[in-house]
Amino acid sequence: MTDVGEPRTVADREAAVAEAVVRLTRAARERRPCPPVRDVLGASDISLAYAVQQRVVADRIAAGARVVGRKIGLTSEAVQRQVGVERPDFGVLLADMDVSALPAVPSGRLLQPRVEAEIAFVLAADLDDDGLDIERVRSAVAYAVAALEIVDSRVAGWDIAITDTVADNASSGLFVLGGRQVGLTAFEPRDVTMRLYADGQLASAGDGTACLGDPLAALLWLARTAREFGDPLRAGQTVLSGALGPLVPTPPGTTVRAELTGLGTVSATFSPKDRG
Numbered sequence: 001m002t003d004v005g006e007p008r009t010v011a012d013r014e015a016a017v018a019e020a021v022v023r024l025t026r027a028a029r030e031r032r033p034c035p036p037v038r039d040v041l042g043a044s045d046i047s048l049a050y051a052v053q054q055r056v057v058a059d060r061i062a063a064g065a066r067v068v069g070r071k072i073g074l075t076s077e078a079v080q081r082q083v084g085v086e087r088p089d090f091g092v093l094l095a096d097m098d099v100s101a102l103p104a105v106p107s108g109r110l111l112q113p114r115v116e117a118e119i120a121f122v123l124a125a126d127l128d129d130d131g132l133d134i135e136r137v138r139s140a141v142a143y144a145v146a147a148l149e150i151v152d153s154r155v156a157g158w159d160i161a162i163t164d165t166v167a168d169n170a171s172s173g174l175f176v177l178g179g180r181q182v183g184l185t186a187f188e189p190r191d192v193t194m195r196l197y198a199d200g201q202l203a204s205a206g207d208g209t210a211c212l213g214d215p216l217a218a219l220l221w222l223a224r225t226a227r228e229f230g231d232p233l234r235a236g237q238t239v240l241s242g243a244l245g246p247l248v249p250t251p252p253g254t255t256v257r258a259e260l261t262g263l264g265t266v267s268a269t270f271s272p273k274d275r276g
Contacts, residue, residue, distance in 0.1 A: 013048060016040040018165050020052040024154050025059065032113050033156035034148055041163045049166035050229070056169060057092045069093040070226065073170040075211045075218045075242025076116075087162060088212065089252035090222050091170025093238060095140055100177045104271040105150060107252040113152045113173055115250045116243035117196045117204065117258035117266070119189055119215045123239065127223040128232035134208060137220045138184055140235075146178035146263040148256065149240050151247065175240060178266035187262035190214035194244040196258045203256075206245030215241040 015119060020037040027034040034045075041048050061067065066238045073089045099105055124142035152173030154165050190208035192215075212218040218241045226232050233239065250256060250270050257267040 016048065017051050017055060017152045021059070024052070024056055024168055027111070027154035031108070031111060033154055036155050036159050036161070036164045037167050038161045038163045041167060043161040043163055045163060046166060049163040052167035053091065053169050056167075057094075060094060064093040067092055068095050068098065069240070070222060070237065071170055071172055071175070071240040072218050072222050072242045073151070073165065073172075076206065076245065077210070082195050088160065088218070088221060088242070089166045089170045091172040092173065093172070093240065097172065097174050098177065098238075099150075099174045099268075101214055104269050105174060105176070105250075107271045110150065110152050110173055112158060113150050113250050113270070114247040115196070115198075115268075116149050116151060116247050117194050117245065117254050117260065118147050118149055118211070118243055119192060119208070119241050119247065119260065120145050120175075120265065121215075121219055121239045121241060122181075123233060123235050123237050126232060126234050126235075128227060132220060132223050132227070134216055134220055138216055140223075140233075141184055141212060141219075143181040143183050144187075144189065144263060145181055145256060146266040147240055148176040148258060148262040148268055149243070150174040150176070150268075155257055163202060176266055176268045177213065177238070178260075178264055180264040189216055189241075191242065191261075192263065193261045194258060196245060196248060196256060198248050198250070198254055198256050200255075203248040204245035206243070208244065210244050211242040217244045 019040045023034045048250045075088050121141045125140040150173040151171045153171045154168050192208040194206050252272050255269040259265050
């Protein structure tokens with residue numbers, strides 16, 4: 001079935017990408033969510049949505065941003081149910097998204113944030129060769145840390161289909177990395193259990209199997225996909241591997257703490273809105 005608003009001709013597709021880029025860029029700049037972009041991209045044209053993402057990221061890089069890694073989104077069935085999307089996606093991490101060293105997460109930079117706890121992998125080697133498999137991916141990991149991904153959507157009300165979130169850099173916002181670096185010889189990612197507390201109350205729980213069955217399987221999916229897109233994963237990059245449990249809304253003033261077995265804890269406090 002043809003999607004409502006699906007662009008057909010080359011000119012239509014180019015115009016759709018341009019309109020989506022303008023809409024998402026304005027929403028980020030003005031801190032005001034926009035309508036879904038699937039009304040110009042269609043609801044299922046993934047390649048067109050990634051073209052939008054690439055354009056938005058390229059504009060950020062041209063303005064001085066620096067790529068530090070990738071994030072894998074929608075790896076958890078619980079999160080897929082929460083946002084109504086049924087497949088994983090990926091986005092690009094830029095240096096200014098890392099707020100680990102800040103005293104508080106700047107709420108003023110966010111529109112409608114939610115937090116998920118996950119495992120972050122830091123790579124020691126490129127993943128750009130043929131025949132990538134789980135052991136090749138495992139050997140490329142320097143270490144892992146506990147992480148909080150602060151997802152955000154420029155689309156009003158989180159009213160998203162897969163093309164909305166892909167175009168919107170996989171609904172990326174900010175991220176916080178824990179301080180304990182653990183090699184893969186010391187723990188098994190799929191065996192990790194997670195508890196996420198918001199203002200002292202248990203708000204989300206899960207384990208490594210919630211992330212495509214194994215966070216390393218998610219990393220393998222990303223390595224293969226990024227290579228297919230002609231932009232493979234590189235040594236030194238950080239990869240947020242995907243949620244281990246449901247998303248938790250984090251309005252200004254919220255304090256969150258995640259406990260991941262084998263990796264320790266990671267926490268953050270969201271600033272009052274007027275301090276963002």
